[in-house]
Every structure is written in C-alpha cells, then in structure tokens.
Amino acid sequence: QFLQKYANHPVYNPPRGPELNAKNWQAEAALRMFLNNLTDEVAEAPAELVVYGGTGQAARTPDDARKIIEVLLELEEDESLLVQSGKPVGKVRTHPEAPRVMIANSNLVPHWATWEHFNDLRKRGLIMYGQMTAGSWIYIGTQGILQGTYETFVACGEKYFKGDLRHRLLVTGGLGGMGGAQPLAATMAGATFLGVDVDPERIRKRLETRYLHKMTEDYHEAKQWVLEAKEKGEAVSVGLVGNIGDVLERLLQEGIIPDILTDQTSAHDPLNGYVPVGLTLKEAKELLSTTPEAYKERSLKSMARHVGCMLEMQKRGSKVFDYGNNLREFAQQGGETDAFRIPGFVPEYIRPLFCEGKGPFRWAALSGDPEDISVTDEALKTLFPENKHMIHWLNEAEEKVAFQGLPCRICWLGMGEREKAGLLFNQLVREGKVKAPLVIGRDHLDCGSVASPYRETEDMKDGSDAVSDWPLLNLMANTGGGATWVSFHHGGGVGIGYSQHAGMVILADGTDRAERCLRRVLYNDPALGIFRHADAGYEAAQGNAEKFGLDL
Numbered sequence: 386q387f388l389q390k391y392a393n394h395p396v397y398n399p400p401r402g403p404e405l406n407a408k409n410w411q412a413e414a415a416l417r418m419f420l421n422n423l424t425d426e427v428a429e430a431p432a433e434l435v436v437y438g439g440t441g442q443a444a445r446t447p448d449d450a451r452k453i454i455e456v457l458l459e460l461e462e463d464e465s466l467l468v469q470s471g472k473p474v475g476k477v478r479t480h481p482e483a484p485r486v487m488i489a490n491s492n493l494v495p496h497w498a499t500w501e502h503f504n505d506l507r508k509r510g511l512i513m514y515g516q517m518t519a520g521s522w523i524y525i526g527t528q529g530i531l532q533g534t535y536e537t538f539v540a541c542g543e544k545y546f547k548g549d550l551r552h553r554l555l556v557t558g559g560l561g562g563m564g565g566a567q568p569l570a571a572t573m574a575g576a577t578f579l580g581v582d583v584d585p586e587r588i589r590k591r592l593e594t595r596y597l598h599k600m601t602e603d604y605h606e607a608k609q610w611v612l613e614a615k616e617k618g619e620a621v622s623v624g625l626v627g628n629i630g631d632v633l634e635r636l637l638q639e640g641i642i643p644d645i646l647t648d649q650t651s652a653h654d655p656l657n658g659y660v661p662v663g664l665t666l667k668e669a670k671e672l673l674s675t676t677p678e679a680y681k682e683r684s685l686k687s688m689a690r691h692v693g694c695m696l697e698m699q700k701r702g703s704k705v706f707d708y709g710n711n712l713r714e715f716a717q718q719g720g721e722t723d724a725f726r727i728p729g730f731v732p733e734y735i736r737p738l739f740c741e742g743k744g745p746f747r748w749a750a751l752s753g754d755p756e757d758i759s760v761t762d763e764a765l766k767t768l769f770p771e772n773k774h775m776i777h778w779l780n781e782a783e784e785k786v787a788f789q790g791l792p793c794r795i796c797w798l799g800m801g802e803r804e805k806a807g808l809l810f811n812q813l814v815r816e817g818k819v820k821a822p823l824v825i826g827r828d829h830l831d832c833g834s835v836a837s838p839y840r841e842t843e844d845m846k847d848g849s850d851a852v853s854d855w856p857l858l859n860l861m862a863n864t865g866g867g868a869t870w871v872s873f874h875h876g877g878g879v880g881i882g883y884s885q886h887a888g889m890v891i892l893a894d895g896t897d898r899a900e901r902c903l904r905r906v907l908y909n910d911p912a913l914g915i916f917r918h919a920d921a922g923y924e925a926a927q928g929n930a931e932k933f934g935l936d937l
C-alpha cells in the first residue's frame with residue numbers, strides 16, 4: 386500500500402504530516418528524504434532515478450529503490466541499513482544513537498578511479514554515480530546551491546566591482562539542477578544575467594520555479610534584452626537555448642564582453658554530461674549510444690574551444706572563474722593548455738568562510754508544511770540578531786525562493802552557530818511549535834568534508850590538496866557522533882578520479898537522544914573544517930580554533 390501510494394516508479398512522493406509510516410522517526414526521516422530526492426518537483430529525471438549533476442542518482446535501480454523503502458519501513462532503532470552505490474546490501478546491529486543508514490557511493494581503489502572503469506562497472510550494474518547529495522538523500526532542489534552561488538557572486542562584486550553589481554552583465558552556461566540557481570543568485574546580487582543551456586526543458590523548469598525571468602531561443606532577442614537591462618541597471622535574468630561554446634564565440638565576435646563569466650554545464654562528465662558543439666540534443670544522444678569514443682573526443686574538443694573563448698574574454702577584462710565542474714581539466718585534455726589560468730571559485734572567494742567552519746547548513750520540514758520553515762526562519766533571526774547578513778539572506782529567500790518537494794531552507798552557518806541552531810530546532814519540535822520533526826544536513830561541499838584538488842581544496846597553502854584523510858575523518862567523527870545517516874562518496878562535483886567527500890544528515894525530533902546527537906555532530910562537523918584549514922597553515926582558522934576552544 387505504501388509503495389503504491391508513495392513510490393510507484395517513476396512517481397515518487399514523500400509522505401507528509403505528523404504520522405509515522407516507519408517504526409521510528411529516524412528511519413521515517415531517511416525514508417521521506419529519500420523519496421523527496423526522487424519526487425518530480427525535485428529530481429531532474431526521476432524515471433532514471435537521476436536527481437541532479439549529470440547522472441547523480443539516489444538509488445541504483447527501481448528494484449533497489451523499492452527494497453530501500455521496504456527496509457526503512459521495518460528498520461528498528463538498534464539496526465542500521467548499509468547501502469552500496471544505491472543498492473541496499475544488509476543490516477548491521479547498532480544502537481539508537483548510531484546512524485540508521487550508512488551509505489558508500491561510487492568509491493573505487495585510486496588506480497582504477499577513472500570514468501572508463503566506472504562506466505564499465507555501471508554498465509554491468511555494479512556501481513552508481515552518487516554525485517554529492519543525490520546518493521546521500523539530502524538534495525533539496527535548486528535552493529541547495531542558491532546561497533553558495535549568491536555568496537560567490539557577491540564576493541566577486543566586492544572584490545572587483547566595489548560591492549555593486551548593478552549595470553554588470555554575468556554570463557554562464559548550464560541551467561540544470563544546480564546551475565539553475567545562477568539566475569536567481571545573480572539577480573539577488575543585483576546583476577543582469579544571461580544563462581545558456583542546450584536543453585529548453587531545463588530552462589523551462591527554472592521559469593516554473595521562479596528562478597528565471599525570461600526565456601528565448603533567439604540569440605538576438607536575448608542579447609537585446611540583457612544589453613538593455615544592463616544599461617538601465619535592471620536585475621533581469623534571461624535563459625537562452627543554445628550551446629554555450631557557440632554563444633560565447635558570437636559574443637566575442639560582436640565585442641560583447643561580460644563583466645563576470647563562469648560555467649555550470651555538467652562538464653565533470655564528458656560523456657553523460659557535457660553536450661558537444663554542432664549537435665542537436667537528439668544527435669548527441671544518438672552519437673553517445675552508437676560511438677561513445679567519438680562523443681568523448683568531440684566533447685573534449687568543444688570544452689577546449691569553450692574555455693578558449695573564456696580565456697579570450699578574461700584577456701579582454703572579464704572576471705572569469707571556474708565554478709566547480711572540472712571544465713578546466715577536460716578542456717586541457719581537449720588541447721587548451723592555458724585552461725588553468727582561470728582561477729577556481731574556492732580559493733578566489735570561499736576559503737575564508739571555510740576557515741570559520743562556515744558552510745551550507747540546510748534543513749527540511751518533514752511535516753511538508755511551509756509554515757514550519759517560516760517558524761524556523763523567525764527563530765533563527767531571533768537567535769542571531771547580530772548576524773545582519775544572515776537575516777538579509779533569510780528575508781530574501783522567504784520572498785523569492787519557491788519550494789520544491791518538502792519545504793526546506795539553506796543558510797550558511799559556521800562553528801558554534803550550527804550547534805546552537807540545531808538545538809533550537811530540536812526545542813521547536815519538542816514544544817510543538819512545528820508540526821513534525823526537522824532534518825538538518827549539508828552539501829558535501831563544506832569546510833571539512835571534502836578533498837577535491839580542482840575545487841574545495843584547490844591550491845591549499847601547504848600543498849595538501851589531494852590528501853583525502855580529512856573527509857574520512859569527517860565521516861568517522863559524524864558516525865561516532867551519531868548523525869542519523871552518513872555517506873562517503875567519490876567523484877562528486879568534478880567527476881570520477883577527482884574528489885572524495887563525506888555527507889551527513891541529523892534528525893531533530895525533540896527527544897533527549899536527538900539533543901545528545903545534535904550537540905556532538907553539529908560541533909564535530911564544522912570543527913573538522915577548522916582543524917583541516919588550521920593544519921594547512923591558515924592563520925584565520927588557527928585564530929578560530931583558539932576562539933572556539935578547539936583543542937588542536
């Protein structure tokens with residue numbers, strides 16, 4: 386009955402309300418968030434179990450999805466489910482303060498960690514690409530990256546445009562699951578925006594969810610709209626159907642140089658993500674299924690040309706940065722030897738936040754009632770009245786962000802703040818101020834949870850970019866601390882071979898048990914970020930270690 390109502394593949398739908406379907410709230414939370422990842426409003430392609438980020442999946446096959454649901458419905462508080470690359474493989478004996486689900490996705494022994502080997506295993510049904518929050522069941526739709534993108538654009542404005550992005554044109558490629566946050570983040574920051582995507586359906590989804598203002602298939606129309614808006618200083622966002630490589634070339638030919646230029650196509654996967662130039666979507670699909678080698682070659686060459694245009698724009702004054710999709714590496718493989726002249730966004734804008742243990746803290750209302758998120762927003766504003774930046778962000782988000790699936794919120798918080806917020810949420814549940822428990826999680830893109838030399842750990846002060854002991858320590862700390870589910874993945878963001886990272890989600894159900902777990906996990910998790918950056922020699926992190934009494 387439950388399966389028919391909530392998980393009749395490909396129609397998934399999280400249950401809402403205060404009633405349990407599982408035997409306890411810990412398993413119920415995992416169940417609701419798993420189904421939320423796959424629901425139509427949230428997932429980019431639910432029929433293929435694809436949530437976002439190219440082929441990032443929540444479960445390996447529809448049968449595995451069904452089995453995960455069946456086990457979660459029966460799971461006791463002294464058992465934990467083990468999930469191997471989207472397939473439930475067994476239960477182990479644990480205890481009520483241990484994670485209810487432990488997940489490992491896409492991990493390969495380093496020597497074999499290539500897309501070729503991975504794709505071969507995937508074809509044989511042995512592995513799944515988990516991206517970051519797809520396979521770890523805490524994707525919350527495009528809002529999940531919205532604040533990070535907003536912070537990045539604002540930081541760019543502060544560094545290069547005297548803190549004012551009005552009369553500035555920001556151009557980018559890719560309006561998919563995560564890339565779709567760019568238009569709203571850009572307009573919130575005051576800029577005029579042009580985003581290019583080959584797939585009109587993806588652009589339409591951003592219009593429907595109010596992330597984007599206008600869409601067109603006509604280059605000239607798009608150009609006219611954005612140039613007029615830029616002139617008037619209007620924060621207008623335009624989605625243009627096309628290949629970003631082509632559009633950049635035309636802009637260059639016409640001498641139109643964006644003030645800011647980045648990219649969020651799924652370049653991390655040259656086969657199942659990036660669409661080469663000169664092919665319609667249909668032709669691209671055909672080429673991929675008949676001759677993948679030829680597809681890959683075209684893909685790499687197109688990325689080289691795409692980055693070549695970005696470098697030319699950079700020479701002509703554009704502020705260009707890589708936005709975490711490994712475009713530079715694959716452009717280099719395609720022949721663009723200067724690709725790494727483009728800086729990565731983490732060293733450029735985000736690392737100072739990581740040194741404070743700050744990162745993308747997020748939560749979801751399991752009740753399904755948007756009013757519960759309003760209650761949490763107001764409670765946070767009262768808890769941190771001095772944090773004007775956060776209050777501005779929450780006000781903007783309340784007004785402009787449309788929920789997808791279960792109502793949720795993202796808000797970057799640091800060491801100390803995360804623990805206080807978690808305990809406050811537990812209190813709200815205990816006192817019945819919200820209608821059902823809340824779950825708290827984060828992206829794997831966080832201060833102490835990821836090793837990714839072309840992204841989060843690019844250009845570390847001590848050269849320790851590729852050391853992946855840190856995300857493993859993060860996983861162990863959060864498992865020991867009692868997160869409600871934990872995960873360890875490989876290849877998220879930048880693709881197979883290039884990253885390893887850990888995820889965690891923790892339930893606030895108003896109990897004393899939850900309070901103990903929250904105190905440990907929401908202390909340990911950001912502390913790992915401070916340990917990692919202090920150890921690498923960042924003075925700001927060393928200062929924060931002292932400020933928060935972390936025993937280095």
Ligand code: NAD
Pocket residue numbers: 429437438439440530533558559560561562563564565581582583584587627628629630649650651652653654658659660661662708709710711830877878879880
């Ligand atoms: P997605 O697969 O949902 O969307 C990618 C989009 O790119 C699709 O809409 C596709 O049609 C479009 N596209 C592909 N090739 C194109 C081309 N040549 N020209 C124009 N459009 C093209 O992926 P997503 O979830 O939006 O993630 C995008 C990328 O960003 C991924 O590589 C992902 O790993 C990375 N990522 C970065 C961050 C970050 O914090 N910076 C976070 C998450 C994901």
